[in-house]
Amino acid sequence: MKLVNYADMVKNNNNKSEKKYKCNCCNKYKSGEIWLEYKDNIKLCDYSCSKKYFEYRSFKLKDVINYKDFDFPRPVTKVVKKNKFRILSEKELEKLNDYEYKKYYNDLIEYEGLYPERARLQMKIQKNSDYIDNFV
Numbered sequence: 001m002k003l004v005n006y007a008d009m010v011k012n013n014n015n016k017s018e019k020k021y022k023c024n025c026c027n028k029y030k031s032g033e034i035w036l037e038y039k040d041n042i043k044l045c046d047y048s049c050s051k052k053y054f055e056y057r058s059f060k061l062k063d064v065i066n067y068k069d070f071d072f073p074r075p076v077t078k079v080v081k082k083n084k085f086r087i088l089s090e091k092e093l094e095k096l097n098d099y100e101y102k103k104y105y106n107d108l109i110e111y112e113g114l115y116p117e118r119a120r121l122q123m124k125i126q127k128n129s130d131y132i133d134n135f136v
């Protein structure tokens with residue numbers, strides 16, 4: 001076994017071209033891939049931050065800059081028919097894990113590209129049903 005000393009570790013870290021960015025929600029400095037990059041230089045570090053950030057802001061998929069980063073290799077690719085796609089409610093979204101959420105997000109972007117009007121309408125309906133759910 002080869003021991004790695006501290007100097008080597010620092011050297012290795014410096015070799016990596018890690019980009020640092022500040023999360024616009026939690027204001028922490030993060031390195032590595034930006035979870036969600038949005039127009040006007042908005043950067044968010046994870047799902048919960050993006051959720052918080054857009055709680056009182058309108059979220060437009062066309063303004064997402066780094067959505068390609070959501071396209072990461074998947075272990076087993078189950079081909080989901082595009083017309084099977086369904087916009088989930090906030091409650092359903094909360095149950096998704098990071099992987100599922102990214103997958104959903106990816107599909108949503110595609111779906112919105114294919115059927116912008118339908119997507120917009122469904123999002124609106126979904127929003128309203130969440131609202132009703134909260135008061136049941």
Ligand SMILES: [Zn+2]
Nearest residue numbers: 023026045049
């Ligand atoms: Zn954050």
